[in-house]
Amino acid sequence: MKKVFSRPKSLKKTPFHYCPGCGHSILHRIIGEVIDEMNLQERIIGIPPAGCAVLAYLYFDIDMGEASHGRGAALATGMKRALPDRIVFTYQGDGDIAAIGTAETIHAAARGENFSTIFVNNGVYGMTGGQMAPTTILGQTTTTSPGGRKQKRDGFPVNLSEMLAVAKGSAYIERTAVNSPANILKTKKAIAKAFRIQAEGYGFSLIEVLSPCPTNWKMEPIEACKWIDDVMAVHYPLGVLKDVTGDKRDAH
Amino acid sequence: MLIKTVFSGFGGQGVIMMGYLLAVACMYEEKNVTCLPSYGAEVRGGTANCTVVISTEEIASPVASEPEFAVLMNNPSLFRFQNQVQSGGTIFLNSSMIESRPVRGDLDIFEIPVNDLAKKFPGNKVANMIMLGAFIKKSDLVSLDAMARVLKDTFGNRNPAVLKSNRSALQLGYDYLE
Amino acid sequence: MRGNHALAEAAVRSGCRYYFGYPITPQNEVPEYMSERLSKLEDGVFIQAESEIASIHMVIGASMAGGRAMTSSSSPGISLKQEGISFLAALELPAVIVNMTRGSPGLGNIAPAQSDYFQATRGGGHGDYRTIVLGPNSCQELADLTYKAFDLADEYRTPVVILGDGMLGQMMEPVELPPEVQIKKLPHKDWTLTGAKGRPSRFIRSLLLDPFEEEEHNWKLMRKYERITKEEVSWETFFADDARLMVVAFGIAARIAKGAIKRMRDEGLKVGLIRPISLWPFPSKAIKELTKKVRHFFVFEMNMGQMLEDVKLALEGNGEVHFYGRPGGIILTPLEISRVISSYYYQKKLG
Structure with a gap:
């Protein structure tokens, strides 16, 4: 019998621990698929964050080195400079990359460090129990923004990807989502493109992925996916924010 | 033998350079040497000083308690170091810039108007070299030949005019004192 | 250089x-x-x-x-x-x-x-x-x-x-x-991350959620x-053989102390020096060993007394410890520190 669907070989046979409806599991799988399809398993190194995805090394069957909170971009810089012919990617959440790690990320982009970042934006600090994140949108309720994020008290959310698109050293910045089959496919293509242009030496690439967190959003998974389209994507519009390659192979 | 020398002046007067050149010349003559520059937050102005310790044995402290020699390029340096110099020690004093004179009677004092002498040179930047020439003649710590070699190695790969004017300033200082 | x-x-x-x-x-x-x-x-x-x-x-x-x-x-x-x-x-x-x-x-x-x-x-x-x-x-x-x-x-x-x-x-x-x-x-190095080529994949991490695993780590x-x-313990001694007072100092302070000790030796004071080179691991045994011959220890540091604690721990209550420190970036001359040490030396009637 012909096998039409199976686990990517760059993922270990360990069941994900993520909550039902969480975007991390989907994202892990499509990254695994990209690694398989691009035949990168033997030359890719991943840098998982502090946060929900800290245990990513239990799932990916590739070399992985854990970074402390926010420092993924600095660690990746050191690693990629030491191993310029490997593919290096960081996997970071919104608190990690857009609050504590802002400096590391912006400077890595400005230097044009040749690695890729998968930035998972779910608008909350998931692992610590759903506190307000730098990307929590105005009005969104979290455990530290009771009654909804208020501009006067909490300030505006950070649009990190737009900031990174301005950096001269960034090559490719795209925002996608994993809330529908169509968006998942786009995300997969974007990740593949990021890895490819890294291999071609263009410089810093980042895919921001809007990802549902039904547990901390206190929603049903389907409701959470819909909320991404209806609310979140209004504040964080999907699409390519920067592409210096002029490459239309993955246009969608 | 253990000889300690302090060079002191404004930042920019080249006092650290004097200490450095002396230290390297001593190294060329196979002596043990340490050179300890003071460093301030400013690059120009402020005060700078540099302690050079020379010995035929291993040097314990690079910090000098009572130096034998003090090379003083400005007034504040005179006030700071005149009482630290050992009895019987020697002060080299930039008489172009220092109006006061040491109150102690137990020191040898040489006065050299190095800023006035330096005016003859293009760029007027060699006061420290004139002082260094006078210093090596009277201190007898290193030979003029060794110092000339150090100048060549230090400035030789830069502008040849710089080496030439430093070299002749060194000579002028050396010949200035009897 | x-x-x-x-x-x-x-x-x-x-x-x-x-x-x-x-x-x-x-x-x-x-x-x-x-x-x-x-x-x-x-x-x-x-x-x-x-x-x-x-x-x-x-x-x-x-x-x-x-x-x-x-x-x-x-x-x-x-x-x-x-x-x-x-x-x-x-x-x-x-x-x-x-x-x-x-x-x-x-x-x-x-x-x-x-x-x-x-x-x-x-x-x-x-x-x-x-x-x-x-x-x-x-x-x-x-x-x-x-x-x-x-x-x-x-x-x-x-x-x-x-x-x-x-x-x-x-x-x-x-x-x-x-x-x-x-x-x-x-x-x-058999633990580096270079891409899992021809070997199983590796990970390097410090998160160990299971307390037993963290304890084992x-x-x-x-x-x-x-x-x-x-x-890996290392240290050096200077004029230790007949010393009646041992100075303990590290780094540049030990260098200044050496100058002071030379001065005091010229005046006939039996002062020696032990200088820890590895500060961790600390040469505790070497310091303890000295108590067989010396009772008085003088710790000199350019701080308010930090290595002092390691010296006291090393001595385990043996000997007498005296401390002199100058923090804040003050550089003492050998003459100054020799005055402080000799006055202690005479106070303790060592010479």
Whole structure:
């Protein structure tokens, strides 16, 4: 019998621990698929964050080195400079990359460090129990923004990807989502493109992925996916924010 | 033998350079040497000083308690170091810039108007070299030949005019004192 | 050679190809030298990072990849690096961290001090760990100990701290440089992250959610530290044979103390010196051993009494300990310190 669907070989046979409806599991799988399809398993190194995805090394069957909170971009810089012919990617959440790690990320982009970042934006600090994140949108309720994020008290959310698109050293910045089959496919293509242009030496690439967190959003998974389209994507519009390659192979 | 020398002046007067050149010349003559520059937050102005310790044995402290020699390029340096110099020690004093004179009677004092002498040179930047020439003649710590070699190695790969004017300033200082 | 240059050149000669730093006085000569030196090597990497924190994490990245990596800073900058140093210890990664200590706390000043002794020898960051700490006292030792630090870091897979001070870094002395290491001939590392080619994939992590697993990791580190304590203690003595009073000092303070001791010996005072070279592991046994012949110990530091605690622990209540310290970046002359020590010597009726 012909096998039409199976686990990517760059993922270990360990069941994900993520909550039902969480975007991390989907994202892990499509990254695994990209690694398989691009035949990168033997030359890719991943840098998982502090946060929900800290245990990513239990799932990916590739070399992985854990970074402390926010420092993924600095660690990746050191690693990629030491191993310029490997593919290096960081996997970071919104608190990690857009609050504590802002400096590391912006400077890595400005230097044009040749690695890729998968930035998972779910608008909350998931692992610590759903506190307000730098990307929590105005009005969104979290455990530290009771009654909804208020501009006067909490300030505006950070649009990190737009900031990174301005950096001269960034090559490719795209925002996608994993809330529908169509968006998942786009995300997969974007990740593949990021890895490819890294291999071609263009410089810093980042895919921001809007990802549902039904547990901390206190929603049903389907409701959470819909909320991404209806609310979140209004504040964080999907699409390519920067592409210096002029490459239309993955246009969608 | 253990000889300690302090060079002191404004930042920019080249006092650290004097200490450095002396230290390297001593190294060329196979002596043990340490050179300890003071460093301030400013690059120009402020005060700078540099302690050079020379010995035929291993040097314990690079910090000098009572130096034998003090090379003083400005007034504040005179006030700071005149009482630290050992009895019987020697002060080299930039008489172009220092109006006061040491109150102690137990020191040898040489006065050299190095800023006035330096005016003859293009760029007027060699006061420290004139002082260094006078210093090596009277201190007898290193030979003029060794110092000339150090100048060549230090400035030789830069502008040849710089080496030439430093070299002749060194000579002028050396010949200035009897 | 200037101390900071001697250190930087020795690092390159011991195979360091990855330097990440951030400017702070009085150690700027290290990044300046490294930027020039490493840019001339095909495999050399120099990055002036956006912060101390970023630079230590770049060190982590390069170390995971198997390279010999270094960063340097001075007191306030070292505080910022502590996060990464704790991670290096936990992840069991080799690295060399240089601290050219300045007057502190806070921003302090840029004058030389020894006030980071506690921070360096107690780990410094969060968690139950130690770093090897070496305390050079000359430009030659800055070169030699830095050279050695990379071997120790690799051998024990642990961060090694070079604890210098502003004066040592700025000072110039003749230096004999160690030979160039052949990087390809260095011992193979079987734990690096280079892509899982022809072998199972690896991960390096410090998150151990299961307390029993974390405890086992702590025990593993502790066993390593015990091995280091056994193997890597170093110190030197000076005029110890007939001493009736032993001065205990490290780094540049020991150098000044030596000058003072020479003066006191000229006056017939029987004063000697013991200088810990490895500050962690501390030469406790060597100090305890001295109590067989000497009862009086005089600890001199350019701080308010930090190594003093290790000396007291080493003596285990034996002998009498006296302390004199000048913090804040004050440099004593040998004459000044000799006066303090001799007055104690006479007070205790030792001569």
